[in-house]
Amino acid sequence: TLGLIAAQVIGIIMIILVGSWLGNYRGGYGWDVSKVFNYHPLFMTIGMIFLYGDAMLVYRAFRQTTKLYVKILHGIIQVAVFVFAAVALKAAFDSHNKAPKPIPNMYSLHSWVGLAAVILFGMQWVCGFVSFLFPKLSDGLRRMYLPHHKFWGVAIFGLCVAAALMGITEKAFFSLPNGQYSTLPGEGVLINFFGSFVVIFGVLVIYLVTK
Amino acid sequence: TLGLIAAQVIGIIMIILVGSWLGNYRGGYGWDVSKVFNYHPLFMTIGMIFLYGDAMLVYRAFRQTTKLYVKILHGIIQVAVFVFAAVALKAAFDSHNKAPKPIPNMYSLHSWVGLAAVILFGMQWVCGFVSFLFPKLSDGLRRMYLPHHKFWGVAIFGLCVAAALMGITEKAFFSLPNGQYSTLPGEGVLINFFGSFVVIFGVLVIYLVTK
Ligand code: HEM
Ligand code: HEM
Ligand code: HEM
Ligand code: HEM
Ligand SMILES: O=C1O[C@H]([C@@H](O)CO)C(O)=C1O
Numbered sequence: 001t002l003g004l005i006a007a008q009v010i011g012i013i014m015i016i017l018v019g020s021w022l023g024n025y026r027g028g029y030g031w032d033v034s035k036v037f038n039y040h041p042l043f044m045t046i047g048m049i050f051l052y053g054d055a056m057l058v059y060r061a062f063r064q065t066t067k068l069y070v071k072i073l074h075g076i077i078q079v080a081v082f083v084f085a086a087v088a089l090k091a092a093f094d095s096h097n098k099a100p101k102p103i104p105n106m107y108s109l110h111s112w113v114g115l116a117a118v119i120l121f122g123m124q125w126v127c128g129f130v131s132f133l134f135p136k137l138s139d140g141l142r143r144m145y146l147p148h149h150k151f152w153g154v155a156i157f158g159l160c161v162a163a164a165l166m167g168i169t170e171k172a173f174f175s176l177p178n179g180q181y182s183t184l185p186g187e188g189v190l191i192n193f194f195g196s197f198v199v200i201f202g203v204l205v206i207y208l209v210t211k
Numbered sequence: 212t213l214g215l216i217a218a219q220v221i222g223i224i225m226i227i228l229v230g231s232w233l234g235n236y237r238g239g240y241g242w243d244v245s246k247v248f249n250y251h252p253l254f255m256t257i258g259m260i261f262l263y264g265d266a267m268l269v270y271r272a273f274r275q276t277t278k279l280y281v282k283i284l285h286g287i288i289q290v291a292v293f294v295f296a297a298v299a300l301k302a303a304f305d306s307h308n309k310a311p312k313p314i315p316n317m318y319s320l321h322s323w324v325g326l327a328a329v330i331l332f333g334m335q336w337v338c339g340f341v342s343f344l345f346p347k348l349s350d351g352l353r354r355m356y357l358p359h360h361k362f363w364g365v366a367i368f369g370l371c372v373a374a375a376l377m378g379i380t381e382k383a384f385f386s387l388p389n390g391q392y393s394t395l396p397g398e399g400v401l402i403n404f405f406g407s408f409v410v411i412f413g414v415l416v417i418y419l420v421t422k
Contacts (some may be wrong), residue, residue, distance in 0.1 A: 103390070104393045104395070107393045107394070107395045108380070108383070109376065109379060109380055109383065109402065109403045109406040109407070110380060112403055112406075112407060113376070113406070113410055147422075151418065151422075155414055155418070158369060158414075158417075159410070159414075161373065162372065162373050162376050162410070165320065165324070165373050165376065165377050166376050166377055168320060169319070169321060169377045169380045169381055170380055170384065172319070173384055179314070181318060182314055182315045182318045182319075183315065184318045188318065192319075192320045192323055195323075195324070196320070196323060196324075199324055199370070199373070203366055203369075203370075206366070206369075207362065210421075211362075
């Protein structure tokens with residue numbers, strides 16, 4: 001449980017760091033095209049990193065609770081993850097399409113890995129729901145699928161962490177161009193700390209889920 | 212074994228992709244300052260991704276062989292990994308320090324995560340050597356350390372993959388500035404395929420090592 005508490009603390013610091021980066025240095029939040037991008041990192045970090053991690057940890061946190069309740073919680077948090085991800089994607093695409101000079105979509109390695117992660121996540125959700133909740137597979141098939149469910153749950157989480165780190169790297173160079181990032185101004189330090197907390201949260205969650 | 216063969220094929224394609232990217236589009240290889248950087252991604256990919264992965268897989272590939280021989284192979288490949296990483300680091304630092312207009316070191320999230328991975332790797336090597344090869348811990352202590360050795364072996368590998376993906380993202384925007392990357396020219400497609408193969412190799416190795 002110490003590990004579970006540490007994960008919450010690190011996760012919340014991570015969200016404060018991304019929130020204050022975009023809030024204080026990048027114009028804050030809003031749906032007009034000058035600000036809409038900022039929802040993308042914020043909601044991806046809350047959804048695809050923090051809530052995703054916690055959804056996997058519920059089986060560790062609620063060992064005493066009736067299995068069915070924990071399953072429903074696990075499934076519902078993953079729905080919230082998907083909602084955050086969808087809004088975050090919409091924010092990124094709008095920021096490209098509605099810009100005065102529109103920017104092409106899906107060109108970067110970040111966007112390829114990121115979209116792949118979101119699609120795999122959706123597939124994992126359907127497979128998990130059908131197998132474990134409704135209509136529910138036979139006991140034998142459930143037992144066969146479970147290790148794959150666990151592996152892909154963690155693997156897709158790893159893809160999300162990797163995508164987030166590439167996204168942070170891109171945005172660092174967009175925000176601090178012409179060698180400004182290399183002088184490590186306050187914003188650059190904030191960005192690197194945010195990224196470091198994404199790494200620490202990611203490693204800790206995977207440690208707790210696989211041990 | 213099908214998985215082990217697939218990992219070799221994907222790994223070799225990955226190395227061909229990074230080699231031809233820097234070889235054909237970025238001026239090729241050499242120790243003068245205009246080219247020295249190109250050794251960095253090449254040797255990091257060969258060492259910290261490909262050989263690192265294979266070093267972890269030797270226990271899967273040589274199940275029939277005397278344990279001591281496999282241990283020695285596992286340890287020796289990891290020495291080669293470290294040599295490649297050291298030369299790759301030297302190439303990156305030289306490319307900054309010897310540039311006509313020197314560039315600061317260790318400013319990026321990529322460099323923070325990357326250097327942390329190399330240092331943790333060095334520590335893991337010492338712990339593995341001392342525990343399992345010479346002077347060798349007692350059976351009880353070895354048994355206690357083994358799961359941590361396995362977890363950190365895989366976790367540091369994950370950090371290397373994440374570092375590589377951030378490095379690729381940086382170099383993509385350095386090489387194709389002013390929105391060129393977003394038009395996905397040949398070099399951009401090559402970069403994205405290289406990065407995709409890093410992801411696929413990483414997921415496959417972790418799957419094989421943890422199953
Ligand atoms: C798991 C989390 C994430 C996923 C799945 C993800 C996914 C995506 C996708 C699919 C796009 C393409 C949008 C388009 O082409 O219109 C995109 C764009 C972008 N994302 Fe993310 N993202 C994630 C996290 C982040 C984070 C944390 C940042 C940090 C600032 C970020 C920065 C960017 C930037 C700068 C773009 C626009 C440039 C580009 O298309 O690469 N992303 N993201
Ligand atoms: C994208 C969505 C999902 C992801 C990423 C995911 C991920 C995971 C992970 C990583 C575990 C292992 C947890 C642990 O060992 O502590 C797990 C376990 C489990 N998940 Fe999911 N899951 C998802 C959706 C679902 C859904 C919709 C259900 C339906 C109820 C479900 C049912 C289960 C069950 C029954 C377990 C086994 C717990 C156990 O007995 O150890 N999952 N999931
Ligand atoms: C696991 C693999 C890798 C590790 C551990 C690593 C580590 C590092 C470190 C420590 C630096 C800082 C050097 C300095 O400050 O002088 C650096 C710089 C750099 N690396 Fe990597 N690297 C890796 C892979 C890659 C790859 C595959 C690329 C792809 C092109 C890359 C691109 C860069 C670039 C562009 C720089 C200079 C800008 C910066 O300092 O961030 N790296 N790398
Ligand atoms: C940085 C260097 C190292 C890394 C990243 C690393 C990583 C790993 C990994 C991931 C495994 C699990 C493999 C599997 O289950 O198939 C493993 C197993 C093992 N490693 Fe290492 N290792 C390193 C250095 C060493 C060294 C120097 C030794 C000394 C001989 C060593 C001895 C062992 C042993 C005995 C096992 C257990 C195999 C078993 O019985 O399942 N490792 N290592
Ligand atoms: O030296 C070794 O230690 C571990 C294990 O025996 C400890 O219990 C292992 O697999 C070795 O080859």
